[in-house]
Amino acid sequence: MELPKKTLILFALGSLIITGACRKLLPLAPKDEEVLAGTIPGLTPAQEHEHLVADANFGQVFSKADGLGPIYVQTSCANCHVGNGKGHPSTTITRFANLNGGVIDYLISKGGPQLQNRSIDNYPVELLPAEANVITKRIAPAVMGLGFIAAMSDQSILDNADPNDTNGDGISGRCNYVDPTSFFIPQNIHQPNSGKYIGRFGKKAEKVTIQDQVVFALKQDIGITSDFDTDDLYNYASGIYTGDNAPDPEVSASFVNSLVFYMRTLKAPPRRNEEDADVKAGQSLFYQVGCTNCHAPTFTTDKSDIDALSYKTFHPFSDFLLHDMGSGLDDGYPEGGANSYEWRTPPLWGVGLAKDSQGGQMFLLHDGRAHSFEEAIMMHGGEAASRRDLFSALNDSQKKQVIKFLESL
Ligand code: HEC
Ligand code: HEC
Numbered sequence: 001m002e003l004p005k006k007t008l009i010l011f012a013l014g015s016l017i018i019t020g021a022c023r024k025l026l027p028l029a030p031k032d033e034e035v036l037a038g039t040i041p042g043l044t045p046a047q048e049h050e051h052l053v054a055d056a057n058f059g060q061v062f063s064k065a066d067g068l069g070p071i072y073v074q075t076s077c078a079n080c081h082v083g084n085g086k087g088h089p090s091t092t093i094t095r096f097a098n099l100n101g102g103v104i105d106y107l108i109s110k111g112g113p114q115l116q117n118r119s120i121d122n123y124p125v126e127l128l129p130a131e132a133n134v135i136t137k138r139i140a141p142a143v144m145g146l147g148f149i150a151a152m153s154d155q156s157i158l159d160n161a162d163p164n165d166t167n168g169d170g171i172s173g174r175c176n177y178v179d180p181t182s183f184f185i186p187q188n189i190h191q192p193n194s195g196k197y198i199g200r201f202g203k204k205a206e207k208v209t210i211q212d213q214v215v216f217a218l219k220q221d222i223g224i225t226s227d228f229d230t231d232d233l234y235n236y237a238s239g240i241y242t243g244d245n246a247p248d249p250e251v252s253a254s255f256v257n258s259l260v261f262y263m264r265t266l267k268a269p270p271r272r273n274e275e276d277a278d279v280k281a282g283q284s285l286f287y288q289v290g291c292t293n294c295h296a297p298t299f300t301t302d303k304s305d306i307d308a309l310s311y312k313t314f315h316p317f318s319d320f321l322l323h324d325m326g327s328g329l330d331d332g333y334p335e336g337g338a339n340s341y342e343w344r345t346p347p348l349w350g351v352g353l354a355k356d357s358q359g360g361q362m363f364l365l366h367d368g369r370a371h372s373f374e375e376a377i378m379m380h381g382g383e384a385a386s387r388r389d390l391f392s393a394l395n396d397s398q399k400k401q402v403i404k405f406l407e408s409l
Pocket of ligand 2: 286289291292293294295323325329344345348351364366367373377380383388402406
């Protein structure tokens with residue numbers, strides 16, 4: 001009668017987990033609002049299951065046998081997007097190009113646009129080509145709540161755009177219109193302009209869809225080809241074409257779509273201490289100072305094929321528009337229609353948990369150069385300079401309240 005006893009123990013353990021009693025047994029487990037994991041509310045059991053399978057794909061560590069490289073930056077999505085949060089400077093990516101008389105050449109035939117500084121076996125790593133005269137560094141962003149961002153209409157982004165600052169508030173957000181990828185399928189939410197589409201993902205809003213970003217990441221970050229992009233990377237300087245010996249495409253369309261599904265169904269980052277008096281005061285100051293002119297608090301999604309994402313209100317604190325952020329933040333690297341000094345307002349949701357995935361210290365802004373909220377705010381220039389100065393003019397306790405509000409996001 002060995003078996004039934006074991007089954008009983010397993011059943012007892014299982015029900016402990018199901019009733020959530022394990023949290024009482026393991027007091028160190030973080031609370032839900034302190035982690036960047038979990039699904040959007042209202043998924044069907046089948047969708048919850050699909051999310052779990054996809055979570056494993058996001059964490060998959062690629063090996064040479066799977067087609068890693070031959071040159072690459074990291075071996076898995078989760079290495080950079082640690083716990084779905086912001087990345088550590090040790091995994092920062094480098095992109096390069098040649099800028100000559102205002103004309104940008106991403107040096108595709110020389111291994112651009114991204115540098116792969118690691119390689120399998122004795123295959124030669126990529127080095128910056130001599131022609132590269134503009135180089136940008138990007139730290140990995142958090143990837144929570146992206147399904148909401150993907151499900152809103154272009155119109156809701158355009159509603160905040162004011163390219164010529166006709167409302168005279170000194171802030172002139174505009175859209176990055178980019179060429180669609182070969183595999184892009186337009187939906188009702190999209191409003192093209194002369195064949196170009198509005199980018200809403202990426203630090204310069206250079207990607208239209210999550211799928212665009214995932215296909216790019218697989219290839220440029222991990223050296224993995226997919227049904228959507230079958231050409232493997234190789235070392236263009238040495239001209240050695242193969243290295244991983246895995247047949248292309250190395251992952252299927254369904255693998256890519258599973259990663260997209262994972263990204264779409266991660267919940268919005270949770271708030272903490274929302275009712276705290278200082279947090280509330282900080283929030284009012286954030287509005288008063290005009291941070292919300294770019295870090296726009298509220299959007300609503302359109303109809304989605306995932307019911308749980310249809311017509312939902314969410315609070316990303318971003319307008320998803322490009323802004324001139326001044327010479328201090330100019331990375332010299334134009335992307336799509338974005339100038340080198342322009343950046344997409346990053347969503348601030350989840351930023352209060354940044355240091356949890358960054359090794360206990362914060363690395364803010366596009367390349368992680370700011371180590372505190374105050375530093376990040378004081379580095380705002382260009383169109384944001386007037387709001388920065390208003391923040392700067394607050395008294396110390398008011399500044400602390402704004403920071404407490406950011407910590408609650
Ligand atoms: C080497 C580090 C690295 C790896 C590996 C990596 N990423 Fe990223 N990811 C980044 C960086 C850096 C950015 C921002 C790039 C930019 O905007 O220029 C980014 C951006 C994104 C975005 C857009 C987020 C937003 O808010 O706009 C998504 C989605 C994403 N990555 C998903 C993935 C997936 C899925 C994988 C695995 C296939 C992956 N990433 C692998 C570093 C990485
Ligand atoms: C003109 C638009 C604009 C205004 C106004 C603005 N921001 Fe930003 N903010 C941005 C952009 C764009 C970035 C990203 C810049 C970069 O990465 O180099 C940013 C980045 C940040 C970051 C870092 C986020 C991260 O994930 O690294 C914080 C924090 C922040 N802003 C807070 C504020 C606060 C507080 C105010 C008001 C005092 C404010 N911002 C006003 C556009 C704006």
